[in-house]
Amino acid sequence: MSDAKRGFNTLQIHAGAHPDPATGARQTPIYQSTAFVFRDADHAAKLFNLQEVGFIYSRLTNPTVAVLQERVATLEGGAGAVGCSSGHAAQIMALFPLMGPGKNVVVSTRLYGGTVTQMTQTIKRFGWSAKFVDFDDLDAIAAAIDDDTRAVFCESIANPGGYITDLRAVADVADRAGLPLIVDNTSATPYLCRPIEHGATIVVHSTTKYLTGNGTVTGGVVVDSGKFDWSASGKFPSLSDPEPAYHGLKFHETFGPLAFTFHGIAIGLRDLGMTMNPQAAHYTLMGIETLSLRMERHVQNAVKIAKWLEADERVDYVTYAGLESSPYYGRIETVCPKGAGALFTFAVKGGYEACVKLIDAVEIFSHVANLGDTRSLIIHSASTTHRQLEENQQRAAGADPEVVRVSIGIEDADDLIADLDQALSRAVA
Known part of the structure; x- marks a missing residue:
C-alpha cells in the first residue's frame, strides 16, 4: 500500500522509516556521523555531481534527517523537504533560491515578531526587501506585488493572535501574479492544516514547536509542493538557468518536481550551512509519532x-x-x-x-x-x-x-x- 492511501495516524509513525538494515533497529537510529564512506571513486563522483542520491557529509545529507524530511513532506502532501537548524533558518532557506538583490517579498502583517524583524531588517543585508500587507485585504496584496516581487509569505495560524489566513484566496492572488506562496504552518501543523491543498507552493515549519512537542531541540523544515513551474517566467534563474557550480546543470529541467528540494540541499545547505543535527531530527521524529x-x-x-x-x-x-x-x-x-x-x-x-x-x-x-x-x-x-x-x-x-x-x-x-x-x-x- 502506498503512503498516499494511508491515514495520518499511520503516516506520522511510519512515513520515511524502515528497520535499520544493519541491525534491525525499529526506531530510526541517530546517525551521529560527520561523513559517509563511498563505495568507490565512481560512486563519490556521481554523488557530488548530483547524478546519484546518497549520503556524503552531514552538512548536506544525513540518514536520520532524511527520515524526518520524508515524514514531514508526506504529512504535508509535498514532493520533498529539507531539514535545517531552526524555523528562522527554514524561512531564509525558502527565500534563498527565489530572491536576489533588489527583489522583494510581500508578507502578512500578522507574523511572529522575530519574523517581522527578519523581514524588515536582516534580509536587507542580502539586498532583499519586504512589503507588509494586511492579508485580509486581497486587493492590497495584489497592489503590493510588482515586477521585482518573487514570493508571497504568510502564516496559516498567525502567531501570536491565532488568526486564520484564507490560504486559498491568498494563493489565488499569488497564482495570478505567477508567484509562489510560502506558508509558515508551525502553529497549525499538518494535522490541522495542509497549506499545499489550499494552493501553497512551499511550507515552512519551526520543528521546535508542535512537531517536536516537548521543548527539547530547535529545528526547521522546508517542504516543497513540487507543483510550481520555475521555468515559466524567467523570474527564478537559480532554478531554471544553468548552475555554474554543477557544470551548467539546470535544476528544474533535471529534477522536475524536486528541483526546489535538490537546490535547497545542493546549494542552500552546502553554502549557508543551516544544517539540522541528527539528534534534533531524532527527537522530532519521536514527537511526530504522537x-x-x-x-x-x-x-x-x-x-x-x-x-x-x-x-x-x-x-x-x-x-x-x-x-x-x-x-x-x-x-x-x-x-x-x-x-x-x-x-x-x-x-x-x-x-x-x-x-x-x-x-x-x-x-x-x-x-x-x-x-x-x-x-x-x-x-x-x-x-x-x-x-x-x-x-x-x-x-x-x-x-x-x-x-x-x-x-x-x-x-x-x-x-x-x-x-x-x-x-x-x-x-x-
Missing part, C-alpha cells in the same frame, strides 16, 4: 479555556479563532477543520502593568519564549518576542501591549483555568 493525539488535546483544552476567559469580567477580549465571536471562526471549516490550534492572546483589564503581574503570578503556566510544548506556556509578547517592534507594528501583528499570549498545553484544562483564575485575581487586584 502529533495527532497531542493536537486533539491542545485544541480541546484551548476551546474550553478560551470560552472561560471570554466570559470572565477581568478579560477585555480573546483572539482565539475557535470562538464563535471571532471574525475568523468561519474559516475553520475550510482552512483547519480539525480545530483552530491552541495559540491565542487575551487582553487583561488594567493593561500592560496587569499583564506583567499576571505573568509573575501563574504557577502551572511556564513563562518562556516558546510555543507548541506539551506544557502550557505564557508570555507578554509586547515586552519580549515583539519588543523590538514599534507599537503600531505590535498591534498590526496582534501583540498589543495589553495582551498576553498563551500556548495551551495538554494538562487538565480545569487545572489551567484555576491557575489563570488565581493569577488574574492578583493581576487586577
Whole structure:
C-alpha cells in the first residue's frame, strides 16, 4: 500500500522509516556521523555531481534527517523537504533560491515578531526587501506585488493572535501574479492544516514547536509542493538557468518536481550551512509519532479555556479563532477543520502593568519564549518576542501591549483555568 492511501495516524509513525538494515533497529537510529564512506571513486563522483542520491557529509545529507524530511513532506502532501537548524533558518532557506538583490517579498502583517524583524531588517543585508500587507485585504496584496516581487509569505495560524489566513484566496492572488506562496504552518501543523491543498507552493515549519512537542531541540523544515513551474517566467534563474557550480546543470529541467528540494540541499545547505543535527531530527521524529493525539488535546483544552476567559469580567477580549465571536471562526471549516490550534492572546483589564503581574503570578503556566510544548506556556509578547517592534507594528501583528499570549498545553484544562483564575485575581487586584 502506498503512503498516499494511508491515514495520518499511520503516516506520522511510519512515513520515511524502515528497520535499520544493519541491525534491525525499529526506531530510526541517530546517525551521529560527520561523513559517509563511498563505495568507490565512481560512486563519490556521481554523488557530488548530483547524478546519484546518497549520503556524503552531514552538512548536506544525513540518514536520520532524511527520515524526518520524508515524514514531514508526506504529512504535508509535498514532493520533498529539507531539514535545517531552526524555523528562522527554514524561512531564509525558502527565500534563498527565489530572491536576489533588489527583489522583494510581500508578507502578512500578522507574523511572529522575530519574523517581522527578519523581514524588515536582516534580509536587507542580502539586498532583499519586504512589503507588509494586511492579508485580509486581497486587493492590497495584489497592489503590493510588482515586477521585482518573487514570493508571497504568510502564516496559516498567525502567531501570536491565532488568526486564520484564507490560504486559498491568498494563493489565488499569488497564482495570478505567477508567484509562489510560502506558508509558515508551525502553529497549525499538518494535522490541522495542509497549506499545499489550499494552493501553497512551499511550507515552512519551526520543528521546535508542535512537531517536536516537548521543548527539547530547535529545528526547521522546508517542504516543497513540487507543483510550481520555475521555468515559466524567467523570474527564478537559480532554478531554471544553468548552475555554474554543477557544470551548467539546470535544476528544474533535471529534477522536475524536486528541483526546489535538490537546490535547497545542493546549494542552500552546502553554502549557508543551516544544517539540522541528527539528534534534533531524532527527537522530532519521536514527537511526530504522537502529533495527532497531542493536537486533539491542545485544541480541546484551548476551546474550553478560551470560552472561560471570554466570559470572565477581568478579560477585555480573546483572539482565539475557535470562538464563535471571532471574525475568523468561519474559516475553520475550510482552512483547519480539525480545530483552530491552541495559540491565542487575551487582553487583561488594567493593561500592560496587569499583564506583567499576571505573568509573575501563574504557577502551572511556564513563562518562556516558546510555543507548541506539551506544557502550557505564557508570555507578554509586547515586552519580549515583539519588543523590538514599534507599537503600531505590535498591534498590526496582534501583540498589543495589553495582551498576553498563551500556548495551551495538554494538562487538565480545569487545572489551567484555576491557575489563570488565581493569577488574574492578583493581576487586577
